[in-house]
Amino acid sequence: MNILILPGDGIGPEIMAQAIRVLEKFKTEGLPITLTHGLLGGAAYDAHGHPYPDATQKLAHAADAIMLGCVGGPKYDTLPRAMRPEQGLLAIRKDLKLFANLRPAMLYPELAASSSLKPEVVAGLDIMIIRELTGDIYFGQPRGRRTNAVGEDEGYDTMHYARSEVERIARVGFETAMKRNKKLCSVDKANVLDTSILWREVVTEMGKSYPQVELSHMYVDNAAMQLVRAPKQFDVIVTGNIFGDILSDEASMLAGSIGMLPSASLDANGKGLYEPIHGSAPDIAGQNRANPIATILSMAMMMRYTFARADIAQRIETAVRSVLATGLRTGDIALPGEPVVGTQAMGDALVSAL
Ligand code: IPM
Numbered sequence: 001m002n003i004l005i006l007p008g009d010g011i012g013p014e015i016m017a018q019a020i021r022v023l024e025k026f027k028t029e030g031l032p033i034t035l036t037h038g039l040l041g042g043a044a045y046d047a048h049g050h051p052y053p054d055a056t057q058k059l060a061h062a063a064d065a066i067m068l069g070c071v072g073g074p075k076y077d078t079l080p081r082a083m084r085p086e087q088g089l090l091a092i093r094k095d096l097k098l099f100a101n102l103r104p105a106m107l108y109p110e111l112a113a114s115s116s117l118k119p120e121v122v123a124g125l126d127i128m129i130i131r132e133l134t135g136d137i138y139f140g141q142p143r144g145r146r147t148n149a150v151g152e153d154e155g156y157d158t159m160h161y162a163r164s165e166v167e168r169i170a171r172v173g174f175e176t177a178m179k180r181n182k183k184l185c186s187v188d189k190a191n192v193l194d195t196s197i198l199w200r201e202v203v204t205e206m207g208k209s210y211p212q213v214e215l216s217h218m219y220v221d222n223a224a225m226q227l228v229r230a231p232k233q234f235d236v237i238v239t240g241n242i243f244g245d246i247l248s249d250e251a252s253m254l255a256g257s258i259g260m261l262p263s264a265s266l267d268a269n270g271k272g273l274y275e276p277i278h279g280s281a282p283d284i285a286g287q288n289r290a291n292p293i294a295t296i297l298s299m300a301m302m303m304r305y306t307f308a309r310a311d312i313a314q315r316i317e318t319a320v321r322s323v324l325a326t327g328l329r330t331g332d333i334a335l336p337g338e339p340v341v342g343t344q345a346m347g348d349a350l351v352s353a354l
Pocket residue numbers: 086089090245277
């Protein structure tokens with residue numbers, strides 16, 4: 001298990017330190033874990049003048065899996081776009097062909113009261129959002145700035161998907177649904193966008209090969225509404241890059257806190273980059289206040305998807321649940337007035353629960 005650690009920026013190093021403690025624990029139990037360390041995002045820009053430097057690229061190609069903290073910070077906001085931390089993240093996803101982004105939104109029963117929705121609406125929630133990650137308007141060319149026909153400054157981007165790109169992510173959607181409750185909802189904007197018309201055609205066509213999967217289609221605006229109206233109607237959602245970006249942040253609130261949600265970004269061979277879906281939270285960086293659970297649950301996904309060790313993944317998830325059951329809360333998941341513990345103490349509790 002050759003794992004590259006990329007702590008990134010902001011709260012990244014603090015939450016990653018706790019994840020490493022968990023890995024060290026498994027190492028002492030005999031798991032063949034080797035860690036390498038690299039820089040991505042603002043930290044990489046500071047050290048090497050680039051958010052995804054060659055040194056990191058080499059390590060990333062050599063690794064079986066990558067654990068990433070988070071990138072970005074106000075310090076980098078004035079850099080030219082190509083040098084911003086977020087570009088490092090987009091570049092590593094594209095470079096490693098990590099086209100399938102799995103973002104589970106699960107509500108731990110212990111956190112039912114932390115969700116912004118009524119407990120009866122979210123109790124038992126367990127959704128898997130599958131977001132295409134290397135195409136769409138995020139990477140489409142042409143893009144840029146220009147002067148339009150009437151002499152006005154304008155910005156423009158291009159949304160496009162090739163049939164093969166839709167096919168490979170749709171297949172991940174159907175296969176995931178087969179392993180779960182056999183319900184797949186494909187989200188698009190086929191009432192307006194040509195890209196989505198193709199998307200819907202391809203997904204519908206593939207549905208014929210998965211007769212056991214109950215396939216539905218939903219416009220993204222309706223999906224945004226349904227997620228807060230009746231989120232438990234969903235099992236697996238498959239969607240494009242930008243719609244998935246937005247809907248997965250929305251879904252995180254159903255789960256109580258964005259500090260709880262892990263993700264996996266996979267290539268066609270199971271190599272993966274694992275990261276919490278939250279950002280670098282510069283406002284609380286370095287204060288021992290961040291919730292390390294999303295990162296540690298991302299590690300569970302790594303054990304499940306890259307290393308086929310569902311047993312270890314389950315141990316990690318069980319440890320998280322048991323720690324939550326004892327009432328331990330970081331600030332993001334605490335109810336008003338509840339006592340709060342720091343990043344380190346949450347890590348301590350998780351390691352001892354394991
Ligand atoms: C995410 C983030 C990134 C994205 C940003 C930081 C580039 O929001 O992983 O969801 O838009 O993909």
